[in-house]
Amino acid sequence: MTNATNSQLEVEIAGVRFNNPVWTASGTCGYGLDMAELIDLNKLGGICTKGLSAKPMRGNAPWRIVETHGGMLNAIGLQNIGARAFVADKLPELRKYDTRIVPNVFGYTIEEYIEAIQILEEGEGIHAYELNISCPNVKAGGESFANDARQAAAVTEAVKKAASRPVIVKMSPNVTDVAAVARAVESAGADALSLINTAVGMAIDINTRRPRLANKTGGLSGPAIKPIAVRCVFQASRAVKIPLVGIGGIATTEDALEFIIAGASAIQVGTANFYDPSASMKIVDGLADYCQRNGLKSINELVGSVVVD
Amino acid sequence: MSAFGKIIDAVVPVERNEIVRSGSSRSYGYLRLRLDEPIPVLPGQFAMLKAHGIHEPLLRRAMAFYRQERMGEKLDVEFIYQILGRGTQELAKLAPGDKVDFLGSLGNTYDINFAAGREASHEALLVAGGVGSPAVFMLAEELLKREIPTRLFLGGASHGDLCGLNDFTALLGKERIACATVDGSYGEQGFVTAPLERQLKALAGKPAVIYSCGPDPMLHAVAKLADAYEVPAQLSLEAPMGCGFGVCVGCAVAVKHDCPANSSESFVYKKVCTDGPVFWSKELHW
Ligand SMILES: Cc1cc2nc3c(=O)[nH]c(=O)nc-3n(C[C@H](O)[C@H](O)[C@H](O)COP(=O)(O)OP(=O)(O)OC[C@H]3O[C@@H](n4cnc5c(N)ncnc54)[C@H](O)[C@@H]3O)c2cc1C
Numbered sequence: 355m356t357n358a359t360n361s362q363l364e365v366e367i368a369g370v371r372f373n374n375p376v377w378t379a380s381g382t383c384g385y386g387l388d389m390a391e392l393i394d395l396n397k398l399g400g401i402c403t404k405g406l407s408a409k410p411m412r413g414n415a416p417w418r419i420v421e422t423h424g425g426m427l428n429a430i431g432l433q434n435i436g437a438r439a440f441v442a443d444k445l446p447e448l449r450k451y452d453t454r455i456v457p458n459v460f461g462y463t464i465e466e467y468i469e470a471i472q473i474l475e476e477g478e479g480i481h482a483y484e485l486n487i488s489c490p491n492v493k494a495g496g497e498s499f500a501n502d503a504r505q506a507a508a509v510t511e512a513v514k515k516a517a518s519r520p521v522i523v524k525m526s527p528n529v530t531d532v533a534a535v536a537r538a539v540e541s542a543g544a545d546a547l548s549l550i551n552t553a554v555g556m557a558i559d560i561n562t563r564r565p566r567l568a569n570k571t572g573g574l575s576g577p578a579i580k581p582i583a584v585r586c587v588f589q590a591s592r593a594v595k596i597p598l599v600g601i602g603g604i605a606t607t608e609d610a611l612e613f614i615i616a617g618a619s620a621i622q623v624g625t626a627n628f629y630d631p632s633a634s635m636k637i638v639d640g641l642a643d644y645c646q647r648n649g650l651k652s653i654n655e656l657v658g659s660v661v662v663d
Numbered sequence: 664m665s666a667f668g669k670i671i672d673a674v675v676p677v678e679r680n681e682i683v684r685s686g687s688s689r690s691y692g693y694l695r696l697r698l699d700e701p702i703p704v705l706p707g708q709f710a711m712l713k714a715h716g717i718h719e720p721l722l723r724r725a726m727a728f729y730r731q732e733r734m735g736e737k738l739d740v741e742f743i744y745q746i747l748g749r750g751t752q753e754l755a756k757l758a759p760g761d762k763v764d765f766l767g768s769l770g771n772t773y774d775i776n777f778a779a780g781r782e783a784s785h786e787a788l789l790v791a792g793g794v795g796s797p798a799v800f801m802l803a804e805e806l807l808k809r810e811i812p813t814r815l816f817l818g819g820a821s822h823g824d825l826c827g828l829n830d831f832t833a834l835l836g837k838e839r840i841a842c843a844t845v846d847g848s849y850g851e852q853g854f855v856t857a858p859l860e861r862q863l864k865a866l867a868g869k870p871a872v873i874y875s876c877g878p879d880p881m882l883h884a885v886a887k888l889a890d891a892y893e894v895p896a897q898l899s900l901e902a903p904m905g906c907g908f909g910v911c912v913g914c915a916v917a918v919k920h921d922c923p924a925n926s927s928e929s930f931v932y933k934k935v936c937t938d939g940p941v942f943w944s945k946e947l948h949w
Pocket residue numbers: 421709724725726727728742743744745746747748749750751752794795797798900901902903904935940
């Protein structure tokens with residue numbers, strides 16, 4: 355039960371072999387170890403850590419989260435212990451598990467991304483990086499790197515030069531043409547894409563007439579964004595050749611299958627970890643079951659198998 | 664992993680779920696659940712609860728453990744919830760035999776050793792407002808067990824908002840409970856901080872400690888009194904929570920920080936769910 359070394363579920367992304375395609379998403383599983391009492395980390399394909407920056411970040415003032423219909427808004431403000439503390443205090447324990455460790459990395463300038471990567475390069479047992487490019491680029495007017503194909507490509511290219519490990523670039527849904535950004539990032543050397551990050555949203559308290567989040571706006575996640583995410587994966591899969599990792603509202607095996615069929619080689623479980631901590635475990639079992647029942651030798655046979663006339 | 668006991672994620676049956684309405688037209692549910700596994704449950708700890716099988720709302724709701732009772736191999740745990748929004752409205756629909764998604768025990772506990780004192784014990788002053796009172800019931804039980812002199816100050820909008828009043832009275836006796844209601848329907852009229860302040864005056868410097876749980880404005884008032892009378896206070900906080908076990912970092916509270924010499928940051932954000940819910944009032948950056 356515990357060690358899912360079921361070879362049907364093995365996937366390879368950017369040269370890294372994952373025991374299965376089920377990962378936990380950045381910002382929804384702490385530094386991985388925070389889930390160890392609730393789930394078997396050995397049974398996870400991979401773990402994307404909370405976004406790490408070169409220096410620790412304090413995060414936003416409360417309120418930071420608001421539940422909406424079918425999802426939630428968050429404006430945590432990227433509170434994290436910093437890349438150095440992750441390498442020193444978390445990684446030694448985390449790498450004892452039979453899973454793949456994918457630190458999620460961010461910065462507010464390209465230099466800050468590089469600085470964080472350089473710190474993580476010293477850490478042993480990291481398998482790949484995931485770049486959160488949805489942060490404002492403070493040197494370019496504060497527009498998010500992810501919203502502009504050129505900025506997205508620039509940060510990807512710079513990080514690729516600094517990183518000895520594969521780089522997965524995380525796409526934002528808050529763009530008009532996700533395929534264009536995906537192509538730019540692929541040309542800049544990205545080894546894979548993960549998509550999607552949260553969709554920018556807002557909620558207002560009608561009694562006080564104030565935004566419900568201290569930060570005014572926040573990122574929408576959960577089942578409510580799943581159709582947007584599936585569409586993004588589908589569009590990206592038509593635009594690029596590098597592997598895709600699907601994220602957005604995944605809570606069940608059926609959700610995961612939908613992303614895989616749309617073109618994702620792996621998936622990440624995010625918000626579902628909050629209200630159903632064992633969702634990722636159920637999905638690993640559910641995918642194995644699905645392969646069995648449908649006579650698939652490998653889950654890879656399903657990737658991008660969506661039928662469109 | 665967790666500093667206090669054990670966390671289980673289980674689907675558990677409802678033993679009882681009684682809905683009562685107060686004179687201030689608030690409604691409360693008295694919920695009793697049966698756990699197959701008798702996990703340790705400490706005063707001040709909480710669970711994340713959601714009616715099993717529903718899709719909306721998504722997130723579980725944080726509820727303080729009110730009481731516990733060992734039932735052979737099993738453990739019954741009780742909660743008192745105020746019916747507010749979508750999550751608690753779904754809890755209110757539950758009937759005996761229905762199922763609940765249960766995640767617990769979560770969070771830290773009160774520093775009871777402090778009340779026990781090194782030489783003589785302190786007088787423990789429990790201050791609770793409305794649906795904050797469940798979070799101090801097991802604390803009162805524990806203090807009594809350890810023979811620490813204990814008083815309760817219980818406040819609410821109206822008589823029916825003094826949650827658990829009968830149980831507290833049976834436990835502590837009437838003479839050790841002071842009640843205040845905003846509408847004057849029970850006890851004295853006004854806020855619970857009035858009788859608390861009289862007691863702090865009467866102490867005249869005798870060692871005491873405050874343990875408090877309730878709405879934010881009440882906690883602020885309690886913290887002010889604690890400061891003025893130089894009585895240490897532990898406050899059990901509430902914050903909107905996504906997960907309850909430390910991963911979403913939604914339930915931030917500003918806590919003073921012994922800042923390094925060259926740092927401009929005088930506070931850091933801690934998590935109510937895993938660093939709390941109980942904090943010393945002096946730590947809080949309010
Ligand atoms: C550690 C802890 C212990 C708690 N113990 C109890 C308890 O024993 N009994 C009890 O009745 N309640 C308790 N609460 C509060 C309870 O979790 C909230 O009242 C509940 O989540 C509201 O859910 P809802 O679906 O009814 O309301 P929602 O629809 O989620 O919200 C209704 C209103 O309440 C506000 N709200 C939502 N969550 C919170 C929150 N956590 N704190 C303050 N305001 C909130 C919303 O902004 C909104 O205005 C506790 C909270 C914490 C953090």
